[in-house]
Amino acid sequence: MASAAEIDAMRRALLLARRGPRGLNPQVGAVILSPAGDVLAEGFHRGAGTPHAEVDALSKLAPGEARGTTAVVTLEPCNHTGRTGPCAVALIEAGVARVVYALDDPTDAAAGGAERLRAAGVDVEAGLAASEAAALVHDWAALQRTGRPHVTVKWAQSLDGRAAADDGTSQWITGPAARRDVHARRAEADAIIAGTGTVRSDDPALTARAADGSLLEAQPVPVVIGESDTAPDAAVRRHPREPLFYATHDLHAVLTDLAARGLQRVFVEGGPTLASAFLREGLADELLVYVAPVLLGGSRLALGDIGVASIADARRLTVASIQQLGDDTLFVARPAAAPGAPTPRVADPGEPTPRAAAPGAPTPRAAARPAAQPAATEPAATEPATAEPAFTAPAPASDNRGDA
Amino acid sequence: MASAAEIDAMRRALLLARRGPRGLNPQVGAVILSPAGDVLAEGFHRGAGTPHAEVDALSKLAPGEARGTTAVVTLEPCNHTGRTGPCAVALIEAGVARVVYALDDPTDAAAGGAERLRAAGVDVEAGLAASEAAALVHDWAALQRTGRPHVTVKWAQSLDGRAAADDGTSQWITGPAARRDVHARRAEADAIIAGTGTVRSDDPALTARAADGSLLEAQPVPVVIGESDTAPDAAVRRHPREPLFYATHDLHAVLTDLAARGLQRVFVEGGPTLASAFLREGLADELLVYVAPVLLGGSRLALGDIGVASIADARRLTVASIQQLGDDTLFVARPAAAPGAPTPRVADPGEPTPRAAAPGAPTPRAAARPAAQPAATEPAATEPATAEPAFTAPAPASDNRGDA
Known part of the structure; x- marks a missing residue:
């Protein structure tokens, strides 16, 4: 004893x-x-x-x-x-x-x-x-098992499942309590992911902020996925952490690379195309759905094609909690285990070198480079705890406990 | 005292x-x-x-x-x-x-x-x-004020706002507790309304049933709205109350006629087109949204165009309660008063003869008639409490307390 x-x-x-x-x-x-x-x-x-x-x-x-x-x-x-x-x-x-x-x-x-x-x-x-x-060490241990970060997919929607009105306006569908909750959860993530379409249309800062707009202490690394270019003056380029840009639609490869950078927990923030893709690929571990007490109708859906053709394929959820945040309702859920669902694993746990990006994994472009310039061909692993990730530095060796 | x-x-x-x-x-x-x-x-x-x-x-x-x-x-x-x-x-x-x-x-x-x-x-x-x-006398008094029945619009949806999977399959999106709740609420309504599209595609019985499938004692009058014909062998034609068919899209006129029949409380059951139309016209007093913990994606939306073009027009809801019914979540809500929202009134309260259908109100066809046959041109007011409404009987005089 x-x-x-x-x-x-x-x-x-x-x-x-x-x-x-x-x-x-x-x-x-x-x-x-x-x-x-x-x-x-x-x-x-x-x-x-x-x-x-x-x-x-x-x-x-x-x-x-x-x-x-x-x-x-x-x-x-x-x-x-x-x-x-x-x-x-x-x-x-x-x-x-x-x-x-x-x-x-x-x-x-x-x-x-x-x-x-x-x-x-x-x-x-x-x-x-x-x-x-x-x-x-929960998130680290999960990453050892799955070979990829824990993925939270978050969206805000009207009760009828819309992310915006027909003309694209969407400001403040949800209220201040819900937005505060989102920012607190962002601060708990190692990375925050958005699609290039959302970055172009909404120009999000992808920062974790307090109610007064000031930056919280912990900031997730901003990650932008997609094949469109991001404007040189995009807000995400002023993020306190240097953004990672992945010009790909291969989410498995992106997650493998993020894992190799030691990013254990990622927060997928939007938009609908990216959220739908993560769900379609079976890569969502947790869902945060902020439902505003409002109806919008129309064509701007919070989710698009998630790969369900028939009711038998419906993605059943296990709801962990339903809570009120001001006038809004937050559903915290995870996909229920379903036969035939894609496996969330992207790497073998016995694999000796999870620290390096898998062959074929996309190489992110560093934010400082012109968007069109080819990225470095060597995958770069950095410690995300450093304030300024050195994406061009040679990959430091890792003594990851999963190493053989 | x-x-x-x-x-x-x-x-x-x-x-x-x-x-x-x-x-x-x-x-x-x-x-x-x-x-x-x-x-x-x-x-x-x-x-x-x-x-x-x-x-x-x-x-x-x-x-x-x-x-x-x-x-x-x-x-x-x-x-x-x-x-x-x-x-x-x-x-x-x-x-x-x-x-x-x-x-x-x-x-x-x-x-x-x-x-x-x-x-x-x-x-x-x-x-x-x-x-x-x-x-x-709540419902009766409300009808005196508004000139139309109290309207509850109900739908079941996936968390992402779909009524069905892409191929149209939708059986049992919600679970038995939610379905039981729906049937109990149907039994409290004087009429249950469906669109011709839903009647054709789903062939609903529009009855209020117990868990074992047996009919509850109280049965709402089934009402079918729309311009498509209903098949001679449709389940709704075997309803214990004789169905009313309105070959129109003028919901105001339908409600005025239902009011003239003494139907104080109606339950709009679907499908998406009809529910959207009631919302678009500002004719929903209460919403019952049964949300299943499931994601479907795709094109089969629980609501379509409800007349919201921009976020400023969003139909804000006042949520009266959120309750769990098995795995499902029921939102009971009413539209929040909004400037510029269409007024729900269809008749003047001081109007001397609310008992008769307003001029121009559609005349329903009695179920027994061939669908194509022209309906009687005289509006017929019947007492819905009688087991067999006599739609072809001459309109009985009413001593409605609202009479002058």
Whole structure:
């Protein structure tokens, strides 16, 4: 059983983990305790290519100081060699006597650390604060399973399913409470996706903003998909994060590339063509449908062709919640599992190198380039936590825990 | 203040009122009490052309027996002469000493009875159980104000506003709880309206049925609007109430005619063309939108053109309730008052003869006739409470309280 000092240390490790970036690797924190339960060192993982949390903490101790200590870690110490060696081995070699960790490593490649530690005589306890740790790495773990980011498709509509009136006007179909909710959810996403048609017609900023219009602290990377060009003075080009442009309709390839950039959670904002495409391809994990108490009729539909020909193919939803936001109603739903539905997987979980874009994946153009200029042919992986993604930088190596 | 005996008598009068038919005249009940508070006689109104409730009750007393009694009535005794003389005069002439009534007469033509009674020295008390009495005659009173029945427009749709999949299949978009709710609400309506297109394509029975498929006791009159013919073997022709066919697109005229038949509350069931037309004309008082947790996409919209060109014209709704019915969500709403919205009135409240169809109103064809045969040119008003409306019978005179 974990001691009071270990429980405190785990709480601390979970806080430390959050200091690391969301990205290719999971957020992990570690605390080293003396046999008496005093904190000797702390560490966390700063992203792909940097030391894991346990090694970061151990590095702060004098040689030999770790002997007989207890390591408290939010994730099972890894058992694989990437840029760094297996953490299990580092802990064994340092002489750590006991390891308390929260969550079993969910990846096939990196798991087995606990077993290796036990085989070396280390006392191992698993499962302390497992649910908190699981929530912390939820999106990262899902990406390891599916090979693509979690996809939320959001739209606002009239009760009769229109996104705009017949003449295209659509301002404020939904009210302020719904818009506030959208911005809060944008801020929780790693990327926000719009189609070139919407960017051209609505010129959205694709930022997450407070009610007063000011930018929220967290900003998703703006992603524009489609074959039309985006105007040089488009609002999206003034986004605090550099936009990614994908001149393609291959959504699977785009998602694979976004995953390779460590973008774990994306928010598809529109318009109707793009939302319909994500649904048609079976690539929506979550739907947010903001329904305004208004009827519009006419031809401007919030969804177009989603690949349903007959009622037997209807895309059934599992509704997680229906909530009132001012006068509007938000349906939060996910597609119900249906036989014959396209699989959302775009990469094999056992695939050794999920960090790089799959062959054939589109290469985004950096925003600063002229729209017509060919993009770099090498896929570039960047850490999205950096304020200015360097899209032209050489791809940094990743020690993603899913690496073989 | 009303005595305990008078309160009991009013409760009884409200029950008696319900024995009368919904129709051109309001449902009214009356009880005559002796000075000691004993029930001497009861009465209720049996419909247009028959004695009013007070007169019905008085008729059961021996000559002179009413002298010094108290009349307890659910509606203010009328003050106008139709087929029968004013009830106020009948009460005065019978020597009734006190009148307790629930609801002031809401029509201009018939009001003033209380004043007349008081002027004759009768003790008058108003307002006992007024809200119950108001609920009882609510639809009738609304019809007096608007000149047309209360209109509920109902449709079922996918969350994205489709009534069917692209190939036209639509069976069971919504689940059993929603369907049960629809049938219960149909049973509360006086008429159920469908378009000829829907009748041809779906062959609906337009009956109100229990979950086991058996007919509910109350059945709305089926009404079919549109210029296409209805097949001789259409299910609607086997409805327990004889269907009305209106070969027109003039919804105002249809409603005026339905009002003249004493149909106070109609339920518009489909399809999309007809629902859209009612909305476009501003003729929907209440909307029932059953939303299934399913996406369909495609071209089969639950609403088409409702006359909104720009977002400024959007038909805002006031949502009365949002409730779960199994997996489905029912929005109960009414159009929010909007400047420039078409007025729902089709007749003037002071108009002396709302009982007869307005000039130019379409004349329905009786179901038994061949569809192509010209209809009778005289508008026929019937009492919908009779099991078999006699559409070819001469129009019975009405002593509608709105008569001058």
